[in-house]
Amino acid sequence: MGDLGWIFISTLLINNFVLAYFLGLCPFLGVSNKLEVSFRLGLATIFVMVVTALCAWFLNTYVLIHAPYLRLISFIVVIASVVQLIEMAIKKTSPTLFRALGIFLPLITTNCAILGLAIFATNKGYGLWEGLVYALGAGMGFTLAIVLMAGMRQEVEKVNAMPKLIRGFAFNLIISGILSMAFMGFAGLFSSS
Amino acid sequence: MTQKDPKLLIQPGPQLRQQMTTPVVMRDVWYALTPATLAGIWFFGLGAFLVLLACIAGAVLVEWYFAPEEKRGYFLGDGTAILTGWLLGLTLPPALPLWMAFLGGVVAVGIGKTIWGGMGANIFNPALVGRAFLLATFPIAMTTWTAPGDFFTIPSSLFALPLMTGVVDTVTQASPLGMMKFEHIDTPFIDLLFGNTSGSLGETSGLLLILGGIYLWWRRDLDWRIPVGIIGTAVIFSLILFMVDADRYPGPVFTVFSGGMLLGAIFMATDPVTSPLTRKGTWIFAIGIGLLVVLIRVFGGFPEGIMYAILLMNAATPLIDMYTQPRVFGRELDQNE
Amino acid sequence: MAKEQLAYDEFMKGLWRENPVFVQVLGLCPLLAVTNSAINGLAMGLASFFVLLGSSILVSLFKSYIPKQVRISCFIIIIATFVTVVDYTLAAALPVIHKELGAFIPLIVANCLILGRMEAFASRNTLRMSVADAFGMGAGFLFALVSLGAVREILGVGEIFGFALFGANFEPWVIMILPPGGFITLGVMLLYFNWLEEKKNKIDKQLATEDGVN
């Protein structure tokens, strides 16, 4: 496993942003009731994460070495503005793409998984390529988790034997817990061989 | 002719039903498990039996406690709680403190099944939810394997007080999988076949598990595609690795007969509730498990991967079902209208 | 007097009746990520509390000068400022804890709870009420963090704030400090709150009908 490969597998499966780091729980718990929507949200997240990785790399390389204290504020402001610009561009150039992904973009921008990605990538000292692979792994890991979750929730919705008391957030957290437990199976992947 | 009108029953059709019922299916699984269980108890002694009982007690207690009062008989009558506890017990180390086994049974049925709305509504295999919970909770106790020993010696670790550590006083021994993964030591095939190795009590005797599987298949309680798919995939995958580097990777025979592979493939992946409904889905499910098992065993951090493989594919089952809807008679596959 | 009462009400609302975590289910990410011990929960709770309080005060003070169109951006800038302050202060004063909480301090910025309170409360209410609200919500969040952290620490290592509870032979429930334990513990705690709520509603209903009869 090359370094890039391991970064990818590790963020996709072992250190899944949602299931191991608790990042992006809002969309994960809030938007995972419909499979179709979840999948598109996942795609939009991958996209924003890649953009974020680019921004973070740019800021780290050219701005923050001079003014480290601006890290947090500049991440937020730059990521939000770039996503906004892209959103406007998509709206103009491809209305279909906008309908598919665009509506999610503002929703994602204020989310901790995005900011977390930028901060973690910085803390780990990732360069451009590593950062991009990291973003891809994190985004796809998020998509995987939310799509599995949505599939299960759609199924569970149809069970009318389920006590009313249990439905809702509490139950979704417990499903997430079991899913997170299942993902523990990936721990140590490619580290010992 | 004296004609008294018998009281006629009105019921919707079809009037005929085949004879199999769900409780009978579950009891069939009990019967199929019995030989392997007895062998496990024979090898590991009475202590193993106590562990099994503790699991079943935990499982049944939760089932009973959360069942609506008037439906308790009905809830317990389907036999799934006992089965869940039983299967969980078969996957545990024989020297596990009883309170942990009991807790496993409670979690298996409580979080694995009851919360979801009871039998048939769960997405994850309850016994494996219980086991995954125990493994993540007590990783050391859950990976302390004892060698098969004297029948009447009960490890004192069983009787550890609740919340307290059990000190294993019997001979501990790495399981065949552990030896393979960390020391690349093979175990003789004959030992694997008859179960005379360390491990959990149901994971050991390959031969009796296969017999149980054949019985279930003969009773039409089990979809042969799942065990065949899992084992076939695992054999192919491990054969390829074996041919690449025979010193590093275990061969297909070891892959199939070691650890929980057979128990998982025959009795756990086949849990109808948590496996796909459709034929095509069943194949995808089985192949997915086969790949994941070998992936986790060979490249992952755990010597055994069958439990995680099944749980992960359980999570994907709703999606698999959704996308493998059979083509409706007289329609094109993608005909939406 | 009336004002005192109202402010007190706001406070209690946040702490209990409309607890941001157990009732409104907000701010879950920081909540779950750092609560593998009570002390971490406490530190994170205090940090969030400080950010919430500071931002509430500023927003409430300047609300009439901030145009509607840019209010969210202003809130974020204000919040991010306070978070940076907390981040540096912790790093200087309590480096051990800062290391534990690691990257999650900056993520307070993205905590919906804080931005939500700015938008829903501080930007529309007087300074006094906003402070009461921030105290309530902050305390409620703190309460949730500490109780979740305490449960996970008690079972997960057999300690509370680092003091051993069960003696040397305790078998820790490792899962509690691992991610699945976080999900499941919070799930079970939410269930418990739902159940309490339901029970209360039942009793209320019963009382209401009894009143009606009388």
Add this chain to the structure above:
Amino acid sequence: MSEDKVEQAAVVADEPSPARLIGTLAIAGLVSGIIIIAIYLATFETIKENKARELREAVFRVLPNVSKMQKLLLKEGKLEVSYKEEKGEEPIYAGYDDNNKFMGYAIPSDGPGFADTISVLYGYRPSDRKVIGMWILASRETPGLGDKIYKDAAFVANFDDLAIEPPIVATKKGKSKPNEIDAITGATISSVAVAKIINKGNDYWVSRLPEPGAEPAYVEVETPPEAEDAQAQ
């Protein structure tokens, strides 16, 4: 309450000009910038000291009998004393005793562990090509299992006198060769990972280090140069 309503109405009523919007943001940004810079300056020294202390403690831990250290960077194939962090270069640290005698290098290295990346700092003595100490800088290994790689003194002691050739291996059968360490029971993966991480560090560094005896000498520095600012963030 009533005054609130009046205020709200006022906010709704006025339609601000773009200039006002930008102005507000600019002011907010300015104020925020000032606060941030103020807190940065106020905490800068302490944070820098904290970090330096942490680093010093780690280095002294992996290099026994060392009382002074300095940072070294590889420049054009040569190790040079450095005060500032330069992009893309991993520093190593040289440790000296009271008499400014060179004792060994502290080398950071990292790699995949059971849960996440493990960062290791280990002491290396080039004179007899041995690892002489190991400390975990960061890891997310499982509490009670994988965390024994730094909590279990017996495991850490494995690295007090460890040959690096042939490459270090973790064994479960009791160590019998100078390049072997005892794996932690129940945490074999983490143990193996630490061994591999050190091997990885050695692979990179051993060939790049100067001949034994040619190590950079300790340089007394009274006041660190300004450039070190950047390192503290």
Add this chain to the structure above:
Amino acid sequence: MNLFRRLSNSFDHGVFPHHHKEQTEQLAIQRLPFGKRFVIPLGQHVGAPAKPIVQAGDAVKRGQMIAEPGGFVSVALHSPVTGRVTGVGSERYADGTFQEAIVIEADQYDAQQMEVHPIDWESLSIEAFISEMQKAGIVGLGGAAFPCHVKYAIPDGNKIRYLLINGAECEPYLTNDHRQMVEQTEALLYGAEIVRQKLGAEEIVIGVEKNKPDAIKALQDAIKPGQPIRVMPLEVKYPQGAEKMLIKSVFGVEVPAGKLPRDVEVAVNNVGTIIAIAEYFQTGKPLIERVVTVSGPGVSYPANLIVPLGTSIREVLDYAGGLTDETRQVVLGGPMMGDSIADLDAPMLKGSAGVLALTENETGRPQEYNCIRCGRCVEACPYFLNPARFARLAKARMFEEMAETYKVMDCVECGCCTYSCPSGIPIVQHIRTAKDHLRSMKGKVQ
């Protein structure tokens, strides 16, 4: 697997209930003696009810038309006996509902003979042929009672190449088609030839399940060399007789959803229907009686009977020795598709192929358990639907999803799913609920 299926002449999925035909398959068809009171419901076929043309007090002859078609999709009704009309009014039906019917009292002293009036079918145009069929009141005797003339009114652009005769008789217990194939072989072949020529079909295929070897042999022996007729033995499997399954088994073609057999150039008719057509053109006898199997463990003397339509079910059962004490349920039709009946005094209809008396053994229902997703129903459904999904969705009242994603409207209610469910879930009932709901919603939208 598909190749295997092709070679064995069958369709995919389906179930294998024990066929229980041994009780009656060797018993020659007997005539049920005429009873006293006959009840002829006006709406016993698919389509509009017939319009009575007699009044209380009118004398009628056996075979005389007593009601004329109420529209194109409707047929005439005839008196099964010589006697007197006692009234036209509401009568109780087998399922307990009340319907308009003509009641006729048989003339005790009449010999109930009919004059023979052969009809020259060869000279009839297709239109005239169709109107003859309507006049003769002939409907499908395979169960659905669909008017034959409607089936034969082929729209322009469609063309029939094969006449497929349905001798599958896949319902357990029933042997009426079987006996007719053995005993009335000539009439069957004659009727088939009439229909073939009138529809301009090239070939006749008779599909018979392999558990009726004597019928297969009788047919093969009777076919003269050079006749365009072929007998096709079929796998014994339910619902082999469902026409789309039969077409799949015989021709290997799937009739597209929502289409009819004629869209794949096939016309399907039941054995009994074809014999009724033959008899009409040979003797002028309209559809006033049919062959019925009386069977099941609840009757003492099972039999295959020619039953004049309108006879009460009780009379049929009495002839077979009455119900035993163990009888729990009486079913009109086969045990899979048939309905259990509330009132033994209800009349036999054109669509009633059997009267079955079942005991606890057959009718006992397992307690209902939650679906264990065993997939048996999915493996059983010959239409490749997902019955388990239907049951779960119907319970959650998600009917739209049932229709849109899972095509509940394609279900023909064959019962395979309920039959095979170990959890005792009445899936078909859930499906009916959903269909009713969907139809009423559709009605509201329009």
